Amino acid sequence: MTEGIKRRGLMLVLSSPSGAGKTTLSRRLLETDSNITMSVSATTRAMRPNEVDGQDYFFVDAPKFETMAKDGAFLEHATVFGNRYGTPKKPVMDALAAGRDVLFDIDWQGTQQLKEQAREDVVSIFVLPPSREELERRLRSRAQDSEDTIQQRMAKANGEISHWPEYDYVVLNSNVVHALSQIEQILGAERARRTRLIGISEFVAQLTEG
Amino acid sequence: MTEGIKRRGLMLVLSSPSGAGKTTLSRRLLETDSNITMSVSATTRAMRPNEVDGQDYFFVDAPKFETMAKDGAFLEHATVFGNRYGTPKKPVMDALAAGRDVLFDIDWQGTQQLKEQAREDVVSIFVLPPSREELERRLRSRAQDSEDTIQQRMAKANGEISHWPEYDYVVLNSNVVHALSQIEQILGAERARRTRLIGISEFVAQLTEG
Numbered sequence: 001m002t003e004g005i006k007r008r009g010l011m012l013v014l015s016s017p018s019g020a021g022k023t024t025l026s027r028r029l030l031e032t033d034s035n036i037t038m039s040v041s042a043t044t045r046a047m048r049p050n051e052v053d054g055q056d057y058f059f060v061d062a063p064k065f066e067t068m069a070k071d072g073a074f075l076e077h078a079t080v081f082g083n084r085y086g087t088p089k090k091p092v093m094d095a096l097a098a099g100r101d102v103l104f105d106i107d108w109q110g111t112q113q114l115k116e117q118a119r120e121d122v123v124s125i126f127v128l129p130p131s132r133e134e135l136e137r138r139l140r141s142r143a144q145d146s147e148d149t150i151q152q153r154m155a156k157a158n159g160e161i162s163h164w165p166e167y168d169y170v171v172l173n174s175n176v177v178h179a180l181s182q183i184e185q186i187l188g189a190e191r192a193r194r195t196r197l198i199g200i201s202e203f204v205a206q207l208t209e210g
Numbered sequence: 211m212t213e214g215i216k217r218r219g220l221m222l223v224l225s226s227p228s229g230a231g232k233t234t235l236s237r238r239l240l241e242t243d244s245n246i247t248m249s250v251s252a253t254t255r256a257m258r259p260n261e262v263d264g265q266d267y268f269f270v271d272a273p274k275f276e277t278m279a280k281d282g283a284f285l286e287h288a289t290v291f292g293n294r295y296g297t298p299k300k301p302v303m304d305a306l307a308a309g310r311d312v313l314f315d316i317d318w319q320g321t322q323q324l325k326e327q328a329r330e331d332v333v334s335i336f337v338l339p340p341s342r343e344e345l346e347r348r349l350r351s352r353a354q355d356s357e358d359t360i361q362q363r364m365a366k367a368n369g370e371i372s373h374w375p376e377y378d379y380v381v382l383n384s385n386v387v388h389a390l391s392q393i394e395q396i397l398g399a400e401r402a403r404r405t406r407l408i409g410i411s412e413f414v415a416q417l418t419e420g
Contacts (some may be wrong), residue, residue, distance in 0.1 A: 190399065200374065208372070209342070
């Protein structure tokens with residue numbers, strides 16, 4: 001958009017069971033689209049040797065995290081294996097106000113929290129694996145895993161998949177190139193959505209002044 | 211979509227003041243996208259020499275048109291310069307059920323009627339001209355027109371433009387290639403919208419059966 005018409009950024013949520021190829025799709029999208037950045041979460045878990053504070057995560061201690069949660073500083077937060085994870089609200093809201101889009105790789109629970117806080121800004125996509133065989137193949141890919149572990153993963157995947165009806169769009173990932181193209185189309189369309197555009201009233205006033 | 215997932219077609223509405231380039235955009239879209247066809251209207255006006263019945267319009271007499279209107283056989287209808295125009299409902303609904311999309315080149319009043327009849331199926335785009343100068347230039351293009359005629363056209367354009375807030379998307383036509391690309395993205399995205407997809411529940415059941 002030109003001519004004084006701007007737009008508010010959007011939050012693009014990609015959810016899927018593990019094994020649907022979402023991580024690859026996110027990485028490719030970040031590579032091809034210069035206007036979208038990954039949301040950086042805060043976490044209480046220990047920093048790993050290859051990680052960078054403020055890039056992979058914002059590493060915070062438990063009391064700091066709880067204070068932030070109490071102050072409403074998170075768009076969504078959750079506990080995984082005893083560690084706390086949360087999306088700080090301010091950097092996301094600043095990005096949206098500047099017309100930049102933010103990508104979220106979160107589950108259905110995080111998506112629900114996000115929608116409660118900023119429904120109009122959220123565009124949610126559920127990525128489905130192409131078949132049960134392919135999903136199982138991907139979940140079995142680490143050969144050292146026990147059958148129990150694999151069954152647990154399948155059960156977790158099934159639980160996640162059951163939430164597809166809560167999403168705006170559904171993309172079937174049979175082919176990465178095709179799925180990526182669909183996600184790019186969704187992003188392109190949502191950027192032209194009227195409710196996100198800023199300054200049209202003024203532009204129209206210029207168009208129609210007699 | 212594959213794997214037994216089908217989708218319901220959609221009604222793509224393009225509205226704009228004359229002079230915004232909508233006719234060119236419609237023609238290009240029909241050329242590049244094989245799954246969308248133009249809606250064919252019924253009319254009571256006389257057939258012109260170069261026109262084909264059932265292709266340009268369904269030519270009907272006034273009593274026939276009134277019977278159709280009374281029977282609810284139109285998705286929308288209007289009177290222009292004493293002639294009646296209407297979109298027959300059945301061919302459109304048949305196309306949507308078969309997963310084909312239908313393009314409508316109608317004004318804000320037609321769009322309102324369409325939305326009253328089938329809100330979930332309608333995707334509406336308002337095309338804006340790039341500037342007042344360009345709009346005026348296009349409306350003045352026929353040199354023999356009187357200043358009164360041109361002023362009437364401008365007033366009509368202004369009236370049409372005032373309805374942009376009723377549309378789902380707004381596309382600024384500064385450049386035909388860019389505007390067409392935006393319309394294609396909207397079409398691609400809306401085709402992946404969850405509410406249009408058919409057979410996902412069954413597909414998900416296959417994915418998750420233990």
